[in-house]
Amino acid sequence: MVPKAEDGCNQCGICVKKCPAEAISLNHVQEADEKKCISCMRCVVVCPAGARKINAAAAAAVAQKIEKACSVRKRNELYC
Ligand code: SF4
Numbered sequence: 830m831v832p833k834a835e836d837g838c839n840q841c842g843i844c845v846k847k848c849p850a851e852a853i854s855l856n857h858v859q860e861a862d863e864k865k866c867i868s869c870m871r872c873v874v875v876c877p878a879g880a881r882k883i884n885a886a887a888a889a890a891v892a893q894k895i896e897k898a899c900s901v902r903k904r905n906e907l908y909c
Pocket residue numbers: 831832847848849850851852853861865866867868869870871872873
């Protein structure tokens with residue numbers, strides 16, 4: 830679940846600045862470092878060009894896997 834830049838990326842560098850794990854390099858914005866990426870999807874949300882995406886097949890597989898667990902709304906719990 831590591832997003833990549835596809836067509837439409839204009840090399841603006843916003844995803845590089847906003848990635849909390851410093852997983853994207855300004856010299857190579859298309860790929861993220863798989864060892865650093867925490868799959869938070871912030872780069873996808875902040876990309877003004879809508880160019881950052883995850884593999885559709887992988888996303889579908891994850892959605893299918895968590896469908897049951899996410900089918901019922903749960904109350905927030907705070908662990909101290
Ligand atoms: S998903 Fe999160 S951690 Fe991974 S590259 Fe994007 S912003 Fe960085």
